[in-house]
Amino acid sequence: MIEAVQLTKRYGQTLAVDNLSFTVQPGRVTGFLGPNGAGKSTTMRMILGLDNPTAGSVRIDGRTYRELDRPLRTVGALMDAKWLHPNRSAYSHLLWLARSNRLPARRVNEVLDLVGLTAVAKRRAGGFSLGMSQRLGIAAALLGDPGVLLFDEPVNGLDPEGIVWIRRFMQSLAAEGRTVLVSSHLLSEMALTAEDLVVIGRGRLISQGSAAEFIERSSTSTVFVRSPQLAKLEAALVDKGFPVVTEGEGLQVSGARTEVIGDVAAAIGAVVHELSPQRGSLEQAFMRLTEDSVEYHTGLGDAVVPEGK
Amino acid sequence: MALLDVERIKLFSTRAPWWCMVLAAALTVGFTVLLVANAGTTFPLAVSTTQFAYNFGLMVVMVMAALAITTEYRFGTIKSTFQAVPNRTAVLVSKTVVVALLAGVVGEIIAFACWGVARLMKPDADLAIRTASDWRNVAGVGPVYFGGAILALGVGMLIRQTAGAVSIILVWSLLAESLVGLVPTIGVKIQAWLPFNVAGHFVNGDEPATGGVQGRGAGIDFAMSPWVSLLYFMGVAVALLVIGIVVVNKRDA
Numbered sequence: 099m100i101e102a103v104q105l106t107k108r109y110g111q112t113l114a115v116d117n118l119s120f121t122v123q124p125g126r127v128t129g130f131l132g133p134n135g136a137g138k139s140t141t142m143r144m145i146l147g148l149d150n151p152t153a154g155s156v157r158i159d160g161r162t163y164r165e166l167d168r169p170l171r172t173v174g175a176l177m178d179a180k181w182l183h184p185n186r187s188a189y190s191h192l193l194w195l196a197r198s199n200r201l202p203a204r205r206v207n208e209v210l211d212l213v214g215l216t217a218v219a220k221r222r223a224g225g226f227s228l229g230m231s232q233r234l235g236i237a238a239a240l241l242g243d244p245g246v247l248l249f250d251e252p253v254n255g256l257d258p259e260g261i262v263w264i265r266r267f268m269q270s271l272a273a274e275g276r277t278v279l280v281s282s283h284l285l286s287e288m289a290l291t292a293e294d295l296v297v298i299g300r301g302r303l304i305s306q307g308s309a310a311e312f313i314e315r316s317s318t319s320t321v322f323v324r325s326p327q328l329a330k331l332e333a334a335l336v337d338k339g340f341p342v343v344t345e346g347e348g349l350q351v352s353g354a355r356t357e358v359i360g361d362v363a364a365a366i367g368a369v370v371h372e373l374s375p376q377r378g379s380l381e382q383a384f385m386r387l388t389e390d391s392v393e394y395h396t397g398l399g400d401a402v403v404p405e406g407k
Numbered sequence: 408m409a410l411l412d413v414e415r416i417k418l419f420s421t422r423a424p425w426w427c428m429v430l431a432a433a434l435t436v437g438f439t440v441l442l443v444a445n446a447g448t449t450f451p452l453a454v455s456t457t458q459f460a461y462n463f464g465l466m467v468v469m470v471m472a473a474l475a476i477t478t479e480y481r482f483g484t485i486k487s488t489f490q491a492v493p494n495r496t497a498v499l500v501s502k503t504v505v506v507a508l509l510a511g512v513v514g515e516i517i518a519f520a521c522w523g524v525a526r527l528m529k530p531d532a533d534l535a536i537r538t539a540s541d542w543r544n545v546a547g548v549g550p551v552y553f554g555g556a557i558l559a560l561g562v563g564m565l566i567r568q569t570a571g572a573v574s575i576i577l578v579w580s581l582l583a584e585s586l587v588g589l590v591p592t593i594g595v596k597i598q599a600w601l602p603f604n605v606a607g608h609f610v611n612g613d614e615p616a617t618g619g620v621q622g623r624g625a626g627i628d629f630a631m632s633p634w635v636s637l638l639y640f641m642g643v644a645v646a647l648l649v650i651g652i653v654v655v656n657k658r659d660a
Contacts, residue, residue, distance in 0.1 A: 147493045148486055149659040164493040175490060181483035183421055190420035198413045198491040238487070 099124055099277055100145060100246060104154035107140050107301075114140045116301040117154070122279045122294070124245070127272045129292030129309060130281035137301035138281040139177070142250050145279075146175055158246055170199040174239030175248040179231035184224020188215055188234050191223055195238055209237040229260040236267065246277040253287060265291050289313055321356050323363075324348035324372040331368045338362060348372065410492065410501035417484075418475060418505060427471035428509075432517050435464035439521040443528045452532040454541045455611060457525040461548045462607075464517045465555050466577060468510045472556035473572040475506045476563035489660045499564065499652045507556040514552030518545050540612050543633060547610045550637055554606065555580075558644035564651030579603070588627075598627045602643040605629070609636040 100122040107115040115137040122128045132138050143149040145156050147163030155162060158173055166172050182191055192206040210216045213233040218226070223234060232252065239247055249268065253261045268291060272278045279296075282288050288295060288309060295312045297304040305312055324347050325331045335342050335351055338358075343350040351359055356373050363370045418424050438460035446452040476499075479485035492498050522545050526534050536542055559576050566572040584601040588594045598604050608629045631639055 143486075143659070146490050148489055166493070169493060170491050177486065177490075178483055181487050183417075183478065183482050183484055185422050186417075186420045190416060194413045194416040194420070195487065195491050197409055197416060198488070200409050 100156065100158055100279060101160075102141070102145070102154070102156040105141065105144060105151055105156055106153040107137070107144060107149060108152040114301050115144070115151075118298065118301065118303050119154075120296045120303060120306050122277055122296070124277040125272060125275050126293040127268050127278045127280060127291055128294040128296060129288035130279055130296050130298070131285060131288050132281075132283065132298040132304075134283050135300075136283075136298050138283075138298065139250055140301075141298075142175070142177060142248055142279075142281060145248060146173070146177070168199040168242070170195065170201070170242035170244065172242070172244050173246045173248065174242060174244040175250075176232070176235040176239045176252055177248070177250045179228065179235040182223040182226075182231065182234070185222050187220050188223050188226070188237075189219040191234065192238060192241060196241055199242055201242055205241055205243075209240050212240060213237045228255050229257065232256060232260065232264070236264075244276070247271055247279070249278070249280045251281055251283070253282070253284075261287075285313075320376045321351045321354055321359055322348055322372065322374050322376055323351060323359055323370060325363065325368050325370050327366075327368040330366055331363055331370075334362050334366045334368075335359065350376070410497055411505055413488075413492075414498075414502045414505040417502075418509070421478070423474050423478070424471055424509070427467050427474070428513050431464035431467035431471075431513060432520065434467060435460045435517045436520050436524055438463055440524055440528070443525045446529065446532070452525065452529055452534065454522065454534055454536055455544045457522045457534065458518060458544050458548060458610060460521065461514075461518065461551070461610060462581075464514065464548075465552055466580065468513060468552045469555045469559035469576050469580070470573050472506050472510060472559035473563040473576055474569060475502060476560055477567060477569040477572050480567040481569060486660050495656050495660075496652055499560075499648075499655060503557055503560050503648060506560060507553050510556035511549045511553035515546065515549035517552075518548035543612060544610060547633075547637070551606045551610060551640070554637075554641045554644045557641070557648050558602070561644065561647030561649075561651040564648075564655050595627055599629050602640050605631065605636045606640040609633045609640065 102118055102120050105115055105118040106113070118137070118141060130138050130141070140149060141156075144151050145158070145163065147169075158166065163169060163173065188210070189206060192209065193203060196203060196206050207216070207219075210219050213236050215230065215233055215237060218230065223231065226234065236249075236252075239249075247268075249264075252264050252268075256264065265287075268278050268280055272293075280288075280291060282291075292309045294307065295309045296306050297312065322345070323331065328347075328349065332342055332344070332349055335349070335354070338354075340354045340359075341352045343352075356375055360370065360373060439457060442456065442459060443452060446456070450456075476485075479488065488498055489495055522534065522536070525532070536545060559572070562575055563572045566575060580603040584598065584603050587601065588598050590597070604627060608627075608631070612633050629636065
């Protein structure tokens, strides 16, 4: 379990993480969601003891990272797949990591096998594709067989095959009872991977809870409908109490499923040319939620800074 | 011990240290060969003259040491390292031990190689190592490389960027300490306290420069004896290292 309490990080005048408190539960994938620059990576670096919090603390199973003995056995992390010396082989990279936590060299071969890099283990890591580097990073994270795993934007820049692989991999790690925290700025990706969500914007907590709930709450489902008898259909839908917006040749109907609209159309004898549920509103919903915090800071940025001093 | 092993694996699993060691040896021995080949009546050969070129190797070895830490920042492996071992002081001390010991061993090998080459080339010259001063002339190169590596690591920890750290090390040791002598009156007095001049004093001792060749520190009136000079040089190097370690502990990785 990861527990952040009033975590704050200030870089000069910028408040990267602002009084952030959240918990990450074991046995499920928790998505760490926020727009670029929201403070996700900074928070993860603080979890790993790489950056020192300005205030507050973050603990892993009750201890700060620096208190952990041989931390790779407790926490594995993939922060940046390119944190490698380009002229060092994948095997040597993992070997020094293993030795640093007194893990057996046998473990290096095991994790290489696990991520499918055994064949290229002796090749220099600088020549790896992003997908291969990502696998190597995951192998490094798994070296100590840790109960807590952190992944920072693991699917960024990967091809679909790599994305699916990582997604399944994270879910299987959580299914084994591990604590898995995955950051992303893509809500659609998190909707597929995560069960819990910690959503932040501009370093502040926006929401914490189950992913399904968050998506349910924040996304209004709309259906696009086209019909030659548009006016008649619009009147009937408004009559049923559905909010309707005219858009081009058709209507955007909120809060109704396609079946309901089809039934309404049939009841009044209207011909329907198109009836399509509108997806992709997740991103919009997410933006609506984070917009406030973004606007707050850009609009009042000048007023806020002196106050904080 | 595990941490020493980690730093050893890191160091030898990249190519830079190997190239640096080969380059250090080739430059130093090569220059010595030129020197010895041109020795004659106007320029008599002595044990100390076989070590005139030690500075070449020292520069390369210091670059190697600086690279050992700056490439970790360049490629982000310092973050993986501190993630694996949150005790940063232990990491940096282990790295220093491994790199500086290697530098010291390389220094001894180069020094005796230079002396050996000179003996082979001029079997008639009196190049036997007899006095304590002779021993210091040759075997003293190792400790200076050892100290130079520590100093370079300290600079690398503070600067973090390869280009910046290497420039500082080279300009400091090759230019700055010599140019200070141009300042009237006090210049030469200050020179007697600058670490690389002092290190040269340890190796060369108080003997006057032979022939037309001037060793490092010629013309400077050193206040310290050769062995105190070595301690002083090590002290400066360790002080820089300690500052580097303190700063790395405070900074975000």
